[in-house]
Amino acid sequence: MPKFFIDPAALRAGDGGQRQVTIGGADAHHLARVLRAKPGDRISVTDGQGNLYEVELAVVTPETVQGDVLQIGPDQAEPALKITLFQSILKGEKMDWVLQKGTEIGITAFVPILSDRTVARPAPHQFAKKQERWQKIVTAAAKQSGRGLIPTVHPVTPWSAVPRLLTEHFTLVAWEGETTCSLRQALSQREQLTAVQLVIGPEGGFSPEEVEALVHQGALSVSLGPRILRAETAGPLAAGLLLYHYGALEPAPSTFPNNGR
Numbered sequence: 001m002p003k004f005f006i007d008p009a010a011l012r013a014g015d016g017g018q019r020q021v022t023i024g025g026a027d028a029h030h031l032a033r034v035l036r037a038k039p040g041d042r043i044s045v046t047d048g049q050g051n052l053y054e055v056e057l058a059v060v061t062p063e064t065v066q067g068d069v070l071q072i073g074p075d076q077a078e079p080a081l082k083i084t085l086f087q088s089i090l091k092g093e094k095m096d097w098v099l100q101k102g103t104e105i106g107i108t109a110f111v112p113i114l115s116d117r118t119v120a121r122p123a124p125h126q127f128a129k130k131q132e133r134w135q136k137i138v139t140a141a142a143k144q145s146g147r148g149l150i151p152t153v154h155p156v157t158p159w160s161a162v163p164r165l166l167t168e169h170f171t172l173v174a175w176e177g178e179t180t181c182s183l184r185q186a187l188s189q190r191e192q193l194t195a196v197q198l199v200i201g202p203e204g205g206f207s208p209e210e211v212e213a214l215v216h217q218g219a220l221s222v223s224l225g226p227r228i229l230r231a232e233t234a235g236p237l238a239a240g241l242l243l244y245h246y247g248a249l250e251p252a253p254s255t256f257p258n259n260g261r
Contacts, residue, residue: 002035002146003043003044003045003046003052003077003146004023004027004043004044004045004046005027005045005046005047005048005142005143005150006021006045006046006047006048007047007048008047008049010022010023011047011053011069014068018068018069019053019068019069020058020066020067020068021045021053021055021066021067021068021069022064022065022066023064023065023066023067024063024064024065028061028062028063028064028065029062029063031043031060031065032060032061032062032065033062037057037060037065038057039057039058039059039060040056040057041057041060042054042055042056042057042070042256043055043057043067044255044256046075046147046148046149048148048149048150049149050074050075050078050148050149051072051073051074051075051148052072052073052074052075052076052148052255052256053069053071054069054070054071054072054073054255054256055067055068055069055070056068056070071255071256073255073256074148074255075147075148075149075255076148076253076254076255077146077147077148077252078106078147078148079106079243079248080194080246080248081106081193081194081195081242081243081246081248082108082109082194082195082196083106083107083108083109083195083196083197083198083239083242084107084108084109084110084111084169084195084196084197084198085098085107085109085110085198085200085235085239086111086113086157086162086165086197086199086200087110087111087112087113087200087235088113088115088117088118088200088201088202088206088231089112089113089118089120089121089122089156089202090120090202090203090231090232091119091120091203092120094203094230094231094232095112095120095134095232096134096137097232098110098235098236099134099137099138099141099153100137100138100140100141101141102151102235102236102239103138103141103142103145103147103151104141104144104145105236105239105240105243106147106239106243106248107151107235107236107239108151108152109151109152109153109154110134110138110151110152110153110154111154111157112130112131112153112154112155112156112157113156113157113158113159113162113199114156114157114158114159115159115162115201115202115206115210116159116206116207116209116210117201117202117203117204117205117206117207118202119202119203119204120202122156127155127156128155130156131154131155134153135152135153138150138151138153159210162199162214163213163214163216163217164217165197166197166199166214166217166218166219167217167218168195168197169195169196170190170193170195170196170197170220171198171199171214171217171218171219172186172196172197172198172199172219172220172222172238173198173199173206173211173214173215173219173220173221173222174198174199174201174222174223174224174234174235174238175205175206175211175221175222175223176205176223176224176228176229177205177206177208177211178211178221178222178223179223181220181221181222182222182223182224182225183223183224183241183242184245185222186222187242187245192246193246196242197219198238198239198242199214199219200231200234200235200238201231201234202231203230203231205231224238
């Protein structure tokens with residue numbers, strides 16, 4: 001059976017001390033009416049924070065599904081490498097596409113940024129509403145792709161604040177003007193990473209001055225190849241290459257091999 005996301009608040013201690021979970025809404029209807037689940041069936045649920053629960057169903061109705069937690073383990077769908085994508089805001093559905101596909105690939109967090117050549121510039125009073133909408137896109141993509149956590153979409157960030165945010169982890173800025181260092185070369189000099197920050201420009205790319213400011217803060221400028229990529233292509237592609245390089249696209253063993261018996 002598919003994996004279901006739950007709010008951690010849906011977990012509670014039962015009368016016998018065993019953890020229990022309650023699923024409602026559309027997921028309960030899907031389990032009861034579409035999947036024809038019945039008491040005794042086992043499903044996997046994730047709390048969106050990287051934890052996976054094996055649950056044996058006890059009550060199944062279209063309104064409410066309840067079950068007992070049998071086992072808890074790490075969600076193997078989550079890559080060990082945590083990627084934060086700093087993406088210059090893109091026009092129209094391009095930004096939606098980056099968020100959706102980036103989530104499917106395995107990006108952990110997104111930071112929408114405003115750079116010099118950013119064309120799509122929402123007014124400040126629209127920032128919160130944009131962030132809320134983008135978070136919904138990421139949440140839906142996480143559920144569809146079976147992620148173990150729901151990536152975070154951070155608030156819209158002005159360019160002046162970006163360099164200061166790039167000091168904690170290894171940072172790569174993809175730039176079409178880079179002619180000496182490829183992504184492959186940059187990664188060959190780094191052993192296994194636990195976190196990386198990836199910075200991608202808008203439709204018109206970064207200016208040399210912007211790249212210089214990022215490099216001054218410790219970022220490494222890299223080329224993604226001799227062909228010019230669309231702004232919405234660069235981030236998901238680079239994230240996929242990072243995960244492949246560090247072995248995060250290999251098949252993962254099942255956390256609960258007998259689940260769904």
